[in-house]
């Protein structure tokens with residue numbers, strides 16, 4: 416089956432929205448520093464774009480979890496593949512996620528991270544698919560709310576491909592080559 420990607424959110428729209436979110440974080444954490452946690456690999460692009468629009472002292476760490484395998488549906492099992500390098504105790508942590516779908520990954524992560532005693536624990540997601548939620552999560556800073564499509568690009572993959580697209584697009588499968 417052939418795969419097709421149709422643009423849903425353009426490069427420009429993403430850039431503008433990320434600037435707005437950064438401005439809000441700059442206001443909310445005025446005079447403080449923030450510690451960004453990039454959830455690999457999907458949040459790579461969003462973390463970079465966000466970080467370079469922040470004006471306070473910023474540190475960055477990353478962790479890797481997996482809940483999808485090579486399917487377009489979540490398996491429901493969250494696996495920790497790489498943990499953080501540094502302690503988050505006493506830090507203003509902002510978890511940076513690409514997309515919240517069922518909410519399973521984030522509720523697992525937030526619970527895990529809150530036990531490590533950060534001063535403040537916030538969450539930002541570039542995309543939110545609320546239709547598919549099975550576990551409640553509070554997103555402090557949301558980029559875009561999207562319908563229940565499988566999306567790729569700007570860090571998001573299908574079987575590890577399409578992450579490099581500068582926009583977010585909807586992936587569809589067609590019979591013809």
Ligand code: IMP
Pocket residue numbers: 457482483489512513514515516517518519520521564565566567571572573
């Ligand atoms: P959740 O645990 O169901 O909320 O899944 C969240 C993770 O699944 C995200 O961090 C993504 O890596 C992946 N994911 C969810 N929806 C999509 C999608 O539409 N395209 C690509 N990856 C997705």
Ligand code: MG
Pocket residue numbers: 454455456457458513514
């Ligand atoms: Mg992810």
